[in-house]
Amino acid sequence: xxxxxxxxxxxxxxxGSHRRAGRRRFLKLAAVGGGxxxxxxxxxxxxxxxxLAAPAAAETDALLLNCIDFRLTDDVTRYMEARGLAKRYxxxxxxxxxxxxxxxxxxxxxxxxxxxxxxxxxxxxxxxxILIDHRDCGAYKVILGPDFATDPPTETxxxxxxxxxxxxxxxxxxxxxxxxxxxxxxxxxxxDIA
Numbered sequence: 001x002x003x004x005x006x007x008x009x010x011x012x013x014x015x016g017s018h019r020r021a022g023r024r025r026f027l028k029l030a031a032v033g034g035g036x037x038x039x040x041x042x043x044x045x046x047x048x049x050x051x052l053a054a055p056a057a058a059e060t061d062a063l064l065l066n067c068i069d070f071r072l073t074d075d076v077t078r079y080m081e082a083r084g085l086a087k088r089y090x091x092x093x094x095x096x097x098x099x100x101x102x103x104x105x106x107x108x109x110x111x112x113x114x115x116x117x118x119x120x121x122x123x124x125x126x127x128x129x130i131l132i133d134h135r136d137c138g139a140y141k142v143i144l145g146p147d148f149a150t151d152p153p154t155e156t157x158x159x160x161x162x163x164x165x166x167x168x169x170x171x172x173x174x175x176x177x178x179x180x181x182x183x184x185x186x187x188x189x190x191x192d193i194a
Contacts, residue, residue, distance in 0.1 A: 062089040063120040065113065066132040067097040067139065075188030076132060089130070090120045096139030098131045098163040098181075105143050114173075121174070128178035129170055133159045135185050159183050160193045 062085065066076050080089060094100035094109050101113035120126045136149040140158065148155035163181040170179050181193035 058124060060088050060090060060120075060124040060126055061085060062128045062130050063117060063126050064089045064091045064130045064132065065097050065101070066091070066093055067134055067137060068093050068095045069134060069137065071186060072134050072184055072188065075184060078188065079132070079184070079190055080130075090116075090124055090126065092116045096137060096143060097133045098159070098166045099133070099137075099140060099143055102162055102165045102169065103143050117170070117174075121177075126177070128180060130180045130182070131163050131166060132182045132184055132190070133163060135183065156183060156191075156193075163193055 064076075064080065066072075080086065092113065094113065096103070096109075100106070100109040102110060117129065135152070135155060137159075141147055144158070148158050160181070160183075163183075167179040167181060170177060182190050183193055184190050
């Protein structure tokens with residue numbers, strides 16, 4: 001039943017070279033953007049130190065991965081605010097949340113997760129990843145087939161299984177990061193998954 005994706009060494013090497021090329025491209029674009037900002041400041045009569053004094057990328061606490069389900073968007077925000085994390089996390093929203101990152105049916109979703117995680121680490125120096133799956137998730141039905149919502153203990157176990165797979169993959173790539181696993185009910189309540 002578990003369909004975690006894995007990459008061969010050549011695929012990982014190729015991804016590493018793309019990541020290095022992506023960083024070089026990012027730095028070049030940042031340099032061009034900075035030069036254009038200075039030129040724009042000069043045209044508006046602003047001294048360059050005004051532009052150069054702009055704040056650098058901020059450090060934040062976490063990257064949150066949650067599902068696209070419209071029924072819970074406000075609840076997720078309230079949960080993060082109640083934890084004191086308002087404006088202190090990056091957010092990535094994918095159908096199925098943790099399942100999106102480890103399924104074989106839509107492999108590009110996993111690639112999207114890993115690329116966003118790398119950007120969050122590089123730009124905002126995150127310290128942890130917070131995974132919030134939810135009950136009655138349509139993406140679990142689309143990807144896995146059965147409707148686990150009809151049997152809550154099984155539903156919890158299946159979500160816990162896929163969240164654990166993603167947690168272990170995150171630890172393997174980034175042992176410095178913490179990872180939290182949570183399952184949200186449709187009433188917005190959250191249970192921690194061990």
